[in-house]
Amino acid sequence: MYGKFHHDTYEFHRALHDLFEQFFKKNKVEMATHNAVVELRNQVVALLDSWIGAKKIETKFGIKIPSSATPPSIEIFLEKQTRSRNRVYRACEVCGEKRITHYCHIIPNSVGGPNAEENYLYLCPIHHHLFDHNGLSEDEWRKIDFSKKLPASQEYAKGVRLPMFENFWKSEG
Secondary structure, three states: OOHHHHHHHHHHHHHHHHHHHHHHHHOOOOHHHHHHHHHHHHHHHHHHHHHHHHHHHHHHHOOOOOOOOOOOOHHHHHHHHHHHHOOOOOOOOOOOOOOOOEEEEOOOHHHOOOOOHHHEEEEOHHHHHHHHOOOOOHHHHHOOOOOOOOHHHHHHHHHHHHHHHHHHHHHHO
């Protein structure tokens, strides 16, 4: 994760990493056990990051979203890199544009949103900008299918983003 959330949690991540490094230096374990412990650590960090993000959202917006442990996935990262390198883009979820699309976080990284497929929208650069700045039209908003997204992402979209868009629509109408 990048940005303010990463900065806010950096000391915790560093201390946890150091704690596990000390454990591995003191205890010689088989590679399979080592990998299992590292995976468990990653899941704990992802769950804690999700919980902190959920608490930030609850404090800032007054809505509760469920925590979900979605640690970073090397497979998803490599798939994204391959699609980008080969210029194979998914269609924009608003207009269908396929020449170039961005991964748009529903729950932003800055408040602890996970880097998970189910927290992404695939949007062309224009619709990505409009989504991030609460400028989609009502028709454009309705074209987005949130039903396959994380429960936390659905709740954030409904409880945080939608009211911002509704304010925009009122000011436009």
